[in-house]
Amino acid sequence: MENTIIKTVNLTKTYQVGEIDVPALKAVNITIGKGEFVAIMGASGSGKSTLMNLIGCLDMPTSGDYFLDGVNTSKLTKNEYANIRNQKIGFVFQGFNLLPRTTALENVELPLMYDRLDKIKNPIKQAKQALDKVGLADRMHHIPSQLSGGQQQRVALARALVNEPAIILADEPTGNLDSKTSVEVFSLFQKLNNEGITIVMVTHERDFAAFAKRIIEMRDGKVIKDSPIKDRLDAEAELKKINEEAIIAE
């Protein structure tokens, strides 16, 4: 596939806890093309986060290869890994992982500080635009503790976006959010995907997976099912529905 951006070949990760080997990922082969929107599902402990961390270059595999944009990452140095994280990937964590006591704007600017290529000429403007994109332009100078969970996750998403990455990776991005806020976040994802960004996300709920275009299901560190989504949901429309229901309920 000429269009391929992510390709794993027998990707394997085994954690060592003391003397015991914990196999978390067993020879996983997946290929994801540019512009795809993939939802990864599976029971807790099935290796979803492990896979995401490897794809996001936050961790290194025990064996196997990971090709990102045609480059075999297992041959790269730590600094080149850092560059990939900075330039190509935007990562959204379940627990937000924002710097405490630091404003939304400064949090979003963070990746630009480590932008060695100076891809972005005006970091502050860029960070403001990213915040605007997630609808938080008016919360720029708030610190995380002054923001709701959904707002914090949107700040994290703005931070993931700010470097104009090719891929956004999100590990249970709505795991800590209520369903309405979750749908809001997914609507942002859909918007970004429509603009051409590749998105891979982990989610627990099949309802939310329906916002993606493709589902990969995992069990015991292996991919057990990989299928396109037939009845894809539009998050914007769902959001409207939820709002209407709320009005009726009152």
Next chain:
Amino acid sequence: MQAKIILKVATKSIMKSRMRSLLTALGIIIGVAAVVVMVAIGDGAQRNVEKSIASLGTNLIIVTPGTSTSGGVRGGAGTFNRFTMDDVDKIKNEATLIKGVSPLVRSGGQIIGGTGNWFTQIQGVSPDYLDIREWPLQSGEFFTDRDVMARSKVCILGMDVKKNLFPNDDPIGQQIRIRNTPFKVIGVLSEKGQSSVGTSNDDVILAPSKTVLDRLSGGRFISSIQVSAITTDKIAAAQAELRNIMRESHKLVQGEDDDFTIRDQSDLSEAATETSRILTILLASVAGVSLVVGGIGIMNIMLVSVTERTREIGIRLSVGARASDILVQFLTEAIVLSLSGGVIGVALSFLIAYILNTYTDQSAFIKPQIIMIAFGFAGAIGIFFGFYPARKASGLNPIDALRYE
């Protein structure tokens, strides 16, 4: 990252954790100030002692009767145990390594003159005495060898005596009565200050040695002979020479013990600095303890924040920071904190030293080396423990740093 951004990130980070930064800096401030002030007090006391020893005259050698080895005065030595003018003359004529020699005849008594009376000590000396003690006259002139031979009734007043008897007038040319004997004041000594035992050097009257011997001390003997070596590095040789001359003068045979004791300034200062040395050791230990306590405080604060900081490092790594970016940031932070803490600590110690010197009897003297040591030590602690989480965490995978508990 450019230096400007590094510094900005570091300062921001310091400002974000104001409490942690303040406590860290406080540890360094107190550590540095405590060490500097404590040692400064010790050094101040030491310097006072040294100054008072130096006020004796730097090349001074003192010969006193009696032996120090057999515990004071030797029983059978009889008259040889005392010094006479013959001893002084023999030294004067034969010694080659000395600049001056003077007997010291001690007496004391009531002085009447000027505005009232005053009880003080009278020292009979020779004209060399001023030079031996490195003690210039403030006004007037000193007596001469001829005055000594003629047993002239002239005297020189110490500053304390002058202030008490002639607070407003010039005493030179005036008559005073020392134990009812009239003396003419011909000079006034400059102020010398405290002696090593804490009494005033200036509470004294100097008169020709033979005058004091014959007219005031009633045939008493010379209590010591004061000598100055020609140079400081000849003090030891001059002592050896003096010993030979004195043994000859006292006709001591081979194998017989000295019936006199020769000491120089280093012997005197040894005894006098003993107390101030104990003080210095005591103060230095207290200072050392506060430095250690300050260090442990810094350590504590830094280690407690390791979890938070490790997560911060994980976040930075996950958005593309390199290990070196993290190290540089944390090192900069630690240096900025330690440096400002150190500077404030030194400033504080100067302030305390100033207050001590100005408003109390305690003198404090700050040596540059102590600043360097205290600064260096506190700085090293601050930098090491500020840098420690970074060193540990920057090598981790971002995900491990994020997970750190």
